[in-house]
Amino acid sequence: MATIDKAPSTGGGGLAFIHDERFRSVFYQLVTGVVVAYVAWYLFDNTTRNLESRGMSSGFDFIWLTAGFDTDFTLIDYSAGHTYGRVFVVGMLNTLFVSLIAIVLATVLGFFMGIMRLSSNWLVSKMASAYVEILRNTPLLMQILFWYLGIFSLLPRPKQSLDMFGVGVSFLNNRGFYNPSPIFGEMMWATFVAIVVALVAAFTVRKWAKTRQAATGQQFPAVWAGLAIFIVLPSLVFLVTGSPMTWDVPSLQGFNFQGGARVPPAFLALLVALVIYHSAYIGESVRAGIQSVHRGQTEAAFSLGLRPGKTLSLVVIPQAMRAIIPPLISIWMNVVKNSSLAVAIGYPDVVALFMQTSLNQSGYAIEIVALTMLFYMTVSLTISGLLNIYNRRVQLRER
Amino acid sequence: MVAAAEPGISAQQPKEKVDPIRWLKENLFSTWYNVILTALGLYIIYLVAAGLYQWGIADAVWVAETRRECLDKNPNGACWAGVFAWFEGFIYGRYPLDERWRINFGVIVLVLWMVPLWLPRVQGKIGIAASVVAFYPFFAGYLFMGGDKSLFLQVMVSIAIVSFIGVIVHAVIGVTSGGSLARTLLRLTGVSGAGDKLQRNLLIIAALAAVAIAFMAQAQWEVPTVSWVRWGGLFLTLVISGIGITTALPAGIVLALGRRSQLPVIRVLCTTFIEVFRSVPLITILFMATTMFPLFLPEGFTLNKLVQVIVAVCLFAACYMAEIVRGGLQAIPKGQYEAAHAMGLGYWRMMGFIIMPQALKFMIPNIVGNLIGLLKDTTLVTIIGLFDILNMIQAASQDVPWRGLHKEPMFVGALIFFIICFSMSKYSQHLERKLNTDHR
Structure with missing residues (x-):
């Protein structure tokens, strides 16, 4: 703006236009655009020449080539005869699988830790704060390696498996964690439909109870009613259709377990490390969020006669969520991103399978790096998009 | 004390003498469930402390030549002898x-x-x-x-x-x-x-x-x-993260200003760059650096792996720093910008003299947090084969005399990181209090 004032004083000479803000802005943008385009072209040119001189081929056709290596853990059918495209899908599913479980568990543990840090009990709050500080100030990769090398790779052999829960259905050994897997019968669809119906019914009851309370002031135990519907209806359908589900229980045959669902030790180490590490961060943001709610809110709720439990659930938590959700989004995204450290302990996630093994084997560096990054960007954008929508709704409703 | 000297006008509360019994009663045993929680807490602390003491001190072996010897002396304790043998390696790597x-x-x-x-x-x-x-x-x-x-x-x-x-x-x-x-x-x-x-x-x-x-x-x-391949240990970790953070701050400021710029081309370029690098994990950027940078460069021109890694870390750190700087800039009230304009300051002077000095103050906790994060993330270079402190720790457990020695070196490494990171975060909290000029 100062530059516009100066323009007349130069007497309208031939160079006056360089003080014009509009000219400057176009000029700067043009220069930036040209420089960026030149750099991009330069890199592209170098790359094509390098590829040529090294005799490397490029293009995305390689995803139809046979990968020819096997992997330890897959969620879908996969063997060495499948293609690189299949490897990519297997890797993505494995990444999402471990991240999703880690996100749920870390959030639960993190809320618990955050509330512990706010405890009026000095010892409890100090212990929670020591937990947070120790975990936040040591590298995640070191923690993953510690869990893997120090704990989960030292498990006993299958013959001496640890019988988890002591009922002979879940076994932990150095080959992995074996659990019973469900086998669905033909009529199982009826139970799934019942679950959906029960969910819808429970939400309808809740909505009705809310409307009625707003209109008449009468309360209705909607949560309990909903829970009852959710348990009773599917169980009834399940029993009526003749219990169409059995469990495939793992059993020791020879040197190894057969049947059931298995996750490898690397999965357990990664999961435990991710959950514990991120629960410290979530705990911190939960604490900060709850503390950001002004004391006056609690006092006002008390003076209205609300009991402490109601105060927490109706006054403090809804307002605290507003401050908790944004950092929570980025921590969840960090969980997905940090699950890529799986590559250090050999859990076959997308980076280990695709960016490391497939890349070393096939040499399609640019395509593989691009695809992997695209996957992470899609996940990040999806998570932040969904939670931003939720966040906006919370913001609008509360203010 | 203040209250005693000026009885009428003391706004400050007199500092009460802390009565230990009362403090205990209020903070540890106020209700029946707090009594249970305290007891449970003390029990957990006892378990952890006793376990650590037994493993790390009471049963530990301090002098031995090999891990075998450690195990022969006491199989349940820590084998610190291996850590002593390798400690210099953790710090200096394979530097001559x-x-x-x-x-x-x-x-x-x-x-x-x-x-x-x-x-x-x-x-x-x-x-x-x-x-x-x-x-x-x-x-x-x-x-x-x-x-x-x-x-x-x-x-x-x-x-x-x-x-x-x-x-x-x-x-x-x-x-x-x-x-x-x-x-x-x-x-x-x-x-x-x-x-x-x-x-x-x-x-x-x-x-x-x-x-x-x-x-x-x-x-x-x-x-x-001394060739870069011999660089290692904590030294290498500090070199990589040090270079990363010193380039990240100026580069992050430039990117953040670009993202907030009124000029669409610059804004779009900066935003894309920041968002792409922030949405992918560091390890993918490191893999990209080691596999794609050689293809980008003209023929006959090669970068060694250390330089590739440092460039990747700098790009990554700059994008995170840019978001921190942007957050700091957004915390500055609009009136400050308008006042600077009204004084006739141009863009660069307004940023340099009015906005940045205030914004930097808001950013200190986040910058230090980022610095700590970067220091921790530097351990990822282990995965692509540089001998930083974490890789030296793993090398110790693969060294023939000490094969299988995982926990002790890891414990020491974690302790080193904890000391560095914890003192940095405490210092940043101190700095934040010191620089806090508004009286809220």
Whole structure:
């Protein structure tokens, strides 16, 4: 703006236009655009020449080539005869699988830790704060390696498996964690439909109870009613259709377990490390969020006669969520991103399978790096998009 | 105390003497469930402390030649002998034994160079900080790498030596008399009465002469080459994260200003760059650096793996820093921008004198958090095969005499990281309180 004032004083000479803000802005943008385009072209040119001189081929056709290596853990059918495209899908599913479980568990543990840090009990709050500080100030990769090398790779052999829960259905050994897997019968669809119906019914009851309370002031135990519907209806359908589900229980045959669902030790180490590490961060943001709610809110709720439990659930938590959700989004995204450290302990996630093994084997560096990054960007954008929508709704409703 | 002296007007609460019994009752045993929680907490602390003591001290083996020997002496305790054998490796990596003094020397110079920043009576702290950032890397780079010096490097090393000695002398003068090096020099030569221009010219001549002398002196100084493949341990971790953070701050400021720019082309470019690098994990960027950078460069031009990694870490750190800077800029009320415009300040002066100094204050906790994060993330270079501290720790467990020794080195490594990161975060909290000028 100062530059516009100066323009007349130069007497309208031939160079006056360089003080014009509009000219400057176009000029700067043009220069930036040209420089960026030149750099991009330069890199592209170098790359094509390098590829040529090294005799490397490029293009995305390689995803139809046979990968020819096997992997330890897959969620879908996969063997060495499948293609690189299949490897990519297997890797993505494995990444999402471990991240999703880690996100749920870390959030639960993190809320618990955050509330512990706010405890009026000095010892409890100090212990929670020591937990947070120790975990936040040591590298995640070191923690993953510690869990893997120090704990989960030292498990006993299958013959001496640890019988988890002591009922002979879940076994932990150095080959992995074996659990019973469900086998669905033909009529199982009826139970799934019942679950959906029960969910819808429970939400309808809740909505009705809310409307009625707003209109008449009468309360209705909607949560309990909903829970009852959710348990009773599917169980009834399940029993009526003749219990169409059995469990495939793992059993020791020879040197190894057969049947059931298995996750490898690397999965357990990664999961435990991710959950514990991120629960410290979530705990911190939960604490900060709850503390950001002004004391006056609690006092006002008390003076209205609300009991402490109601105060927490109706006054403090809804307002605290507003401050908790944004950092929570980025921590969840960090969980997905940090699950890529799986590559250090050999859990076959997308980076280990695709960016490391497939890349070393096939040499399609640019395509593989691009695809992997695209996957992470899609996940990040999806998570932040969904939670931003939720966040906006919370913001609008509360203010 | 205040209340006793001025009974009527004390707004401050008198500081109560803490009664330990009452404190215990209020903070540990206020309700029946708090009693249970306290007991449970004490029990957990007892379990952890007793376990650690038993493993780490009571049953530990301190002197042994191999892990076998440790296990023979006591299979349940920690084998610290292996950690002692490898500790230097954790710090210096595979840097040649006879040359390790260079790392120590480099660290000592850096510390001495930066100490004046914390001395209250020393003037011109921004200049001192700038001299560290601008010249120390050349000095340290040569010190750590060694070998032949190019003419450019010789000049930069000379400047670094002069500015280091200058800063030290300046700091000594500052602490003892509160003056500055320049003024003392002028007074000693008896020209303090002369005109400003003459004084400035004389100082420049003095500085040039000093650089010339230093140039002569350093010409004979030569240290043997140490290839980057021998760099390792905590030293390498600190080199990578140090370079990362020093480039990240200026680059992050530029990116953040670009993202907030009114010019659409610049804004879109900066936003895309930041968002792409922030949405992918660091390990993918490292893999990209090691597999794709060789393809990007012209034929016959190769970067070593260390440089590739450092470039990747810098790009990554700059994008995170950019978001922190943007957050800081957004915290500045619009009135500040408008006031700066009203004073007739242009864009760069408004940013440099009005906005940035205020915004930086908001950013300190986040910048330190980012620094800690970067230091921790540097351990990822282990995965692509650089021998940083974590990889040295793993190397210890693969060394034949100590095969399988995982927990003890890991424990020590975690402790080193904890000490560094925890003290940084505590210092940033202290700084935040110190700089907090508004009275909320």
